[in-house]
Amino acid sequence: MIWLTWRQCRTQFIAVYGLVAAACVWLAVTGPALARLARRNENVYDLLTSNDRLLFNGGIAVLAVAPAVIGIFWGAPLVARELETGTYRLAWNQSVTRGRWLAVKLGFAVLSTAVAVGILTLAITWWAQPIDGATGSQRGSLASRLTPISFAMRGIVPVGYAVFALLLGTLIGLLVRRSVPAMALTLAVYVVVQIAVPLWVRPHLVPATTTSMVISHSTLDGIGLDGSGTLTITTHAERGDWVLSNETVDAQGRAAALPSWFSSCLPPPPAAGQPNGKAAVSQDHGTLDACLARLTDEGFRQRVVYQPRDHFWPLQWAETGLYLAASVVLGGLSFWWTRRRLS
């Protein structure tokens, strides 16, 4: 059975590992130079060439896409193709039970996928580590590794995603019985999950930290207009933290809009060519400081809910565990369906 599984997915296997090998080579070549650069400079961001930035974002893109691709092109046809072409009538008449047949096929796919994606993620994480979240002197920056986009492409979660995508594809293929519709459906479901999890699940996987801080000149990051035209205040966040919410609360601890008198504290609006921009803290400290002091006296504070940067690994483990648990459920359903319900 192992021979047959290997023979049937030989092409996929070689393609995946070939690409992983190529990627690793490229990263190994460019990595050390980058690390040296980062060690010497505070504002390494400014020193990055556009090539490096391309590689950084490219790495993110590859890891974003890889699990989905694997899930779709390896998982969906795994069983669906046999059902579609009728070859299951040949396979299920050999002296191997359906359960064992699926177990070997799936096991091989899961193992190969996990290892391949693991290697790729490791390589990219190692390469990007010196410059994750690097900021430049002019406010340009690369996404820090806790932010949703980067988080998903670092550490070990991509392995969880890939295994999940694979098992999702297999189950959908099993139910739909046709490869191409199964691929489309798997992609759709996977995308939905990948949007939903960072939005609603990830912030709560590990309890976030809440701090309440006084709004003063030193903590103020900016004053801006939100979508509906009301003034909002944001305060500094530590570099590398993942800010979940940053809002002003009144003396009772409820989120509140800034009092109406506050608008008169502001320096004149920015030039006409900069709509919706954050008004930089201007030279006019005097009135602003007095206003901020009055805010504080009236009981206004800034409440920041965030995941500190040292929560990176706990969050990684938690989310990987979540996806792997889901994968186990999907796998169990696949087995049950194949052995009992399929025909």
Add this chain to the structure above:
Amino acid sequence: MIEFSLDSRSGVSPYLQVVHQVRRALRLGLLVEGDQLPTVKDVVASLAINPNTVLKAYRELERDGLVAARPGVGTFVTRTLADSSLAAHEPLRRDLARWLGQARSAGLDEESIEALFMSTFRDVNEDIA
């Protein structure tokens, strides 16, 4: 070694066709004592018929004493029908020719002659059976 053929439209069952073909071969001298009949496997591989059909035919021939099966070796001819060759029955042939002449003079055409012969043949066979 003789070869068998099967006429699927003749209405005669396959095993009888095999029996008849062996008997004819014996009569014509194509098979003589000691010759081996084709193995069941060979017959079946060339004609695509059920092995039991061939086995049944060979068993009937064995019952008639014409062949004998030697286990592990094959089926061999033990007796020919050559002495029932037509040449030995010249008197019968002459009688038959005379009868045919009489039937013709009575006005019977070919089909009627054949029908008369076949029905009498069957009746006589049933009486014997």
Add this chain to the structure above:
Amino acid sequence: MSAIVTARGLGKQYRRRWALQDCSLEVPVGRVTGLVGPNGAGKTTLLSLMVGILTPTVGTIEVCGGRPAADASQLAKVGFVAQDTPTYAGLTVADHLRLGAHLNPRWDDAAAHRRVERLGLDPHQKAGQLSGGQRAQLALTLGLAKRPELLILDEPVASLDPLARREFLQVLMEAVAEDEISVLLSSHVVSDLERVCDHVVVLVDSQVRVAGDVEELLATHHRLSGPRREPSTLPADQQVVWASHTDRQSTYVVRTRSPILDPAWSVSALGLEDLVLAYMEGPASVTPASTGLEVLR
């Protein structure tokens, strides 16, 4: 003679439709049995149930003394050549043989390779590039080389040209002569069945209309032709299978063991095809109970 397949009240439902309903039959061991019937009678469903690719909704089925596809040893006892002889298009002929060797404990590798060589198949050619006849032969080789007790074939020659058809049956019959396996093959080409089968089962609308040894069936069925008569006027021991009337003439197909003595009838024998057609067209009121389960013990 015992039965290698026993089905009792077997039924298979797909959502709302019953593909097979209340089917009971026995397939004798050591014979080549033909399963014949119109398309949609449930032949493929029945065969799939025997092989374990489908599971019954109701009823029981026992094959080679066990439940189909229950475990590896049960699977090893039954070979299956499915309709349109599925093969892996991307795998070569040699790959298919390796597949069989790896997945079947009783696989006879030498015999399989010998057969492939005799058939003139190129071991390195992909199965997708083989002709229909060659693919069928490959599937047959796979089915035979695992040394099953029972080989089931679902319309194996339906889409083959006459030469390929003949060659397929030749190989199959040779294997039966050599190995003493039981064969069950379904077909709607009755002339093929006539050469190859010694036992036949006629399945119409999930019901077994008649089953028995071909010789016995041919000996006991007669076509009667004569002046118009109602079926009720026929003797009780003559079971009417099929009837056709004009205003002056009646033609019956009857089944009986006793001789037909009525001089008004013109009696003729039936070929297997006509016999099967008579059962397929005949009134459904022909009760299966008297015609089925004709396995001689």
